[in-house]
Amino acid sequence: MTLLMKSRLTRRYFLHIYPILTLFLCLFVLVLLYQESENKRENKQSFLQNNVQQLSRILSEPLWQYSDNVINAIVDSAFEGSNLLCIKLTYEDSVREPLQKGQCADVEGEFISADFPIVYQVSDRVFILGNIYISSRFDYVFSDTIKDIKYILAVSMMIYLVLAFVTLRTFHFKLLMPLYDFLKSIDRYKLTGERLTVDYKSDDELGELISLYNEGLKKQVQIENDLLQARERAEETLNSLKATQAELIQAEKMASLGGLVAGVSHEINTPLGNAITVSTTLMSKTNEFNEYLVSGKIKRSLLSDYVNNMLEGCMILDRNLQRASGLIAHFKQLAVDQTSMSRRTFELKDTVDDVIISLKPTFKNTPHAVSNEIKDVISLDSYPGPLGQVLTNIICNALVHAFQDDVAGRITLTADCMASNSVRIVVSDDGVGVKPEDISHVFDPFYSTRFGQGGSGLGLHICYNLVTGILGGKISMESEVGVGSRVIIEIPLVAPSKYEVS
Incomplete structure (x- = not known):
């Protein structure tokens, strides 16, 4: 360390390198702050x-x-x-x-x-x-950006100190000490009487070295320059890889967060919309019944119709609110427990009927229709909640993308048992179909041909995650332009356990 502090070459090194390093770090911090603010x-x-x-x-x-x-x-x-x-x-x-x-x-x-x-x-x-x-x-x-300044400055200062320590240590052990040892060797040569003549003169250690071995120094300088350039290229490559890695990690985090938030709003909209529609209808029926009651024109038939309407509406309202509650619980615990939804034995046809009933308000003001053509009794030991969510997403996706507004369409659900103890569920429509260039992307997140027109690009992606995850199956799509599309779901009759899914 004493040699490092007394060396004239050390002082020149500090005067030339560290101001540039300081300026580079300052510019780096300013660019980070500007990018963060934007x-x-x-x-x-x-x-x-x-x-x-x-x-x-x-x-x-x-x-x-x-x-x-x-x-x-x-x-x-x-x-x-x-x-x-x-x-x-x-x-x-x-x-x-x-x-x-x-x-x-x-x-x-x-x-x-x-x-x-x-x-x-x-x-x-x-x-x-x-x-x-x-x-x-x-x-x-802006206030959020200010909060990041301390962190950025702390990281930048740490980088600065690490670079200073590394460069100082490298300078001491890789350059100054070898020069000092080499000068001592030159002194030994001088003691033997050997003379060396050179034309270069300088008042630092490098000048003394060049005055003793001019040609050797030229070769050494050339080698050192080549090594320095290679090191700079390697450092640039490493920095580029680190920056790319950080961007990919940040992009993945933001995509996950955006997918979760958009998924909640996308999935919960249908049951809550149905619940609001039913509650509005019940209110209208109640007001109408109250008018008959006040006027004294109440009849047994009116009372019977009112009670029947109330019972049916309450059942639909309860079913949709239960589905909304289940969706909220599912998204809340999705990251830590995929089996938060209950598992039980159920009939596939009954679950499909429940889905269709819950979607009746959605189809009410459209010329389209959906039908359950499952004839066989198929029992599953699985998760009816996720399966119902998958079927709801697929039907709603077909309603948004498959049909033209002025042409009546039909969605059909069928199912058959497979030889491998699994069931094959097919959701088909007679709509416009999917283009060949789009068919391979339909299950990708945020891929939609109708952004801003009812499509978020997440519905089928969530279906893919549920089918291949908690349901333990696979999902695919077949389509022909102008004829229609078929979404094919194959899931085991007995869903895999939590450990098998993970």
């Missing part, structure tokens, strides 16, 4: 756009029904506990006053916003009911 801005904008589209879908039914209490409750729930600056709901007609939560005008500071029209479809007609607008301060995004 990424958070883009994520926040995407988050707002997703929220405003989801609010638009949720508010369409209450707006159509003129349910002001429900509208106020939805807007209040979306605004409370969030970082939103403003939520503003404007109506297409000029009679109703806009509904506003938060500060939408004269906002100080930078903010980001998103808006989306609220539409309602009845048969093949689409009505524009209004527009939903939300905004959020960018200060929240």
Whole structure:
């Protein structure tokens, strides 16, 4: 260490290398901070756009029904506990006053916003009911970026210290010590009387070395330069690989998180939508019955019809709410316990009937139909919840993608027992079919030909995970353009145990 501190070459090394290293690290930190800020801005904008589209879908039914209490409750729930600056709901007609939560005008500071029209479809007609607008301060995004500065600075300082230590240690053991040893050898040569003449003169150790062995030094310098260039290329390659690895890990984390969040909203929408539809219908029937009761025109037939409607509606409502509750529990524990849904022995035909009944409100305002053509009694010791979710996703996917709006279509479910103690379930439709270039991607996550038109790209991907995971089977699709598509599911009659699945 004493030699290192006294060396003139060491001082020159520090004066030339470390300022460049410091400048490089500063630029590196600034680039990281800028990228982090832009990424958070883009994520926040995407988050707002997703929220405003989801609010638009949720508010369409209450707006159509003129349910002001429900509208106020939805807007209040979306605004409370969030970082939103403003939520503003404007109506297409000029009679109703806009509904506003938060500060939408004269906002100080930078903010980001998103808006989306609220539409309602009845048969093949689409009505524009209004527009939903939300905004959020960018200060929240900036404050999140500030929180990352300490971490980035700490990591950068650690990298700086490690590089300083490595370069200093490398310099000491790889350059200075060999030079010192070599000079001592030169002194021994001098003691023997051997003389060396050179033309190069310098006031540091390298100059003294060149004055003794000019030609040898030239070769040594050339070798060292080649090694240094190779090392720089290797370091650049290593840094590039590390950066690529970090990007892939981050992308995988964000994809998993986005898939989970989008999956929840995608899957829970159908049972909750059915429940809302049924509850609205029950309310209408109750009001109608109350009018007869108040007027004293109540009849036994009216009372009987009312009770039957209430019993059927409550059964559908309970079934859909139970399915929604099961979906929430499934997604909550999906990462730690795939067997959170109950396993039992059940009849396949009954489960398919339950799925079709729960989807009746979805098909009510369309010319399409779904039928259960399973004739045989097929008993399974498996998981009816995930299987029902798979069939629901496939049927809803066909409803969105398979049929044209003005052409009536049909979805058919059949099943046959296989020789390998498994059952083959086929969900077929007579729709437009899938193009050959798309057939290999239908089960990929976030792959959809109708983004923004009812498709999220996650429905069939979730089906694939459930069938190949907890159900222990396989799933595939066959299609012919203009003829229709067939989704083929093969699962064992006795589902594998938890350990076999994992």
